[in-house]
Amino acid sequence: MDLTLLYAIAIALLIVCSSFFSMSETAFTSASVIKLKKMAQDGNQKAAKAAYILEDYDKFLTTVLIGNNLVNIAGTSLATLFLSILLGAETGALASTVVMTMLVLIFGEIIPKSIAKQRPEKVCIKICGAIRILEAVLSPISWLFRKMTAAISKGADEATLTEDELEVMIDEIEDEGVLEKRESELIKSAIRFDDIQVSEVYVPRMDVVAASVDMSPQELGDLFVRTGFSRIPAYEKTIDNIIGVIYAKEFYAREFKGEMPPVREIVRPIKSVPETASIANL
Numbered sequence: 001m002d003l004t005l006l007y008a009i010a011i012a013l014l015i016v017c018s019s020f021f022s023m024s025e026t027a028f029t030s031a032s033v034i035k036l037k038k039m040a041q042d043g044n045q046k047a048a049k050a051a052y053i054l055e056d057y058d059k060f061l062t063t064v065l066i067g068n069n070l071v072n073i074a075g076t077s078l079a080t081l082f083l084s085i086l087l088g089a090e091t092g093a094l095a096s097t098v099v100m101t102m103l104v105l106i107f108g109e110i111i112p113k114s115i116a117k118q119r120p121e122k123v124c125i126k127i128c129g130a131i132r133i134l135e136a137v138l139s140p141i142s143w144l145f146r147k148m149t150a151a152i153s154k155g156a157d158e159a160t161l162t163e164d165e166l167e168v169m170i171d172e173i174e175d176e177g178v179l180e181k182r183e184s185e186l187i188k189s190a191i192r193f194d195d196i197q198v199s200e201v202y203v204p205r206m207d208v209v210a211a212s213v214d215m216s217p218q219e220l221g222d223l224f225v226r227t228g229f230s231r232i233p234a235y236e237k238t239i240d241n242i243i244g245v246i247y248a249k250e251f252y253a254r255e256f257k258g259e260m261p262p263v264r265e266i267v268r269p270i271k272s273v274p275e276t277a278s279i280a281n282l
Contacts, residue, residue: 007082011079014074015075018068018104018107018108019111020127020130021067022108022112023112023115024064025065026112027116027124028054028057028060028064028120030116031120031121032178033051034173034178035121035178036125038178039125044125046125047121047124049128050124050128053124053132053135058146058149059142060131060135062142062145062146063139066138066145072104075100076097076100079096079100080093080096083095167188167191170184170188208239209227210242211233211234213234213243213262213264214263217255217260221255224251230249231246231247232245232246242270243267244267245267245270246267247268250266
């Protein structure tokens, strides 16, 4: 076989390998672990393998970067050697730099990364088997680099996830269709629970429905029916003087027994809290 053709085939294969590594990096970086695990629960074994790879992302990333650099260096070296033979040392080196930069940029970076970004989970599922093999083959080198990185970054503060970042993640999961809007809002409400003060949730004075301790049991029963509330504040003389709360359950239990005591007798005490108190402490 012609030597020129051999060089061309070898360089093309190395560019294909570079494309594979770039596509892998973008796909696994962009993929949703939640989506992959959901697919795995539905019986997709390859999705389970892809999710497993992402559980040790540092190992994956180190493997891909090592592989990508090796093939790019090999491709550039081979192109330099080939073009130096054809054009001379200086011209060949310059031509190799220009040609390989363009080829790697277009076919080894832009195109594969664009494809992977559009369908990251699908790409991950297709290439996860090859990635597992590469992780095994390059594990000694990968282990060494990860140890070096760990030694350099030792003592550095670990990144913490803030509430705002967590809410952004929940929004992204909702956009992916994993959560419904109602479920998303419920989770975010739970996250913000400790930060909510009494003043943010209490009913304004003008909207309060309360029962006078001097009203008749019949009037109280009508009030429960009209409002549908399970409990109603009780006041004496003026609504600004709340003295307790009346439970519908207790009222109807007494009524069922034929007892119709004065409203005052079924008022239960309540606690007063400052409006700045956290509802988590109530």
